Amino acid sequence: VVILQNFKWYDFVFRMHKLYNGTHLSVENVSSRSVQSIEVEEITGSGSIYLQADGEHLGFLPRKFYILPSAIELIH
Known part of the structure; x- marks a missing residue:
């Protein structure tokens, strides 16, 4: 889970490219768990x-999500 804390709309606009290119954890107030x-x-x-x-539109809050172990087969 990626957590964006204390982001203003303009923070998201200026840093959105980092969220999509994989360098988002270098941005201040961004963390993951x-x-x-x-x-x-x-x-x-x-x-x-x-x-x-992950780019998929899921609707509006509230929502619950669960990780299903072994639900996706990854190629090594």
């Missing part, structure tokens, strides 16, 4: 926070 599950909900109550993962 390994998880088995995650629940994402908004704290503003606006009901308009759109979610995407």
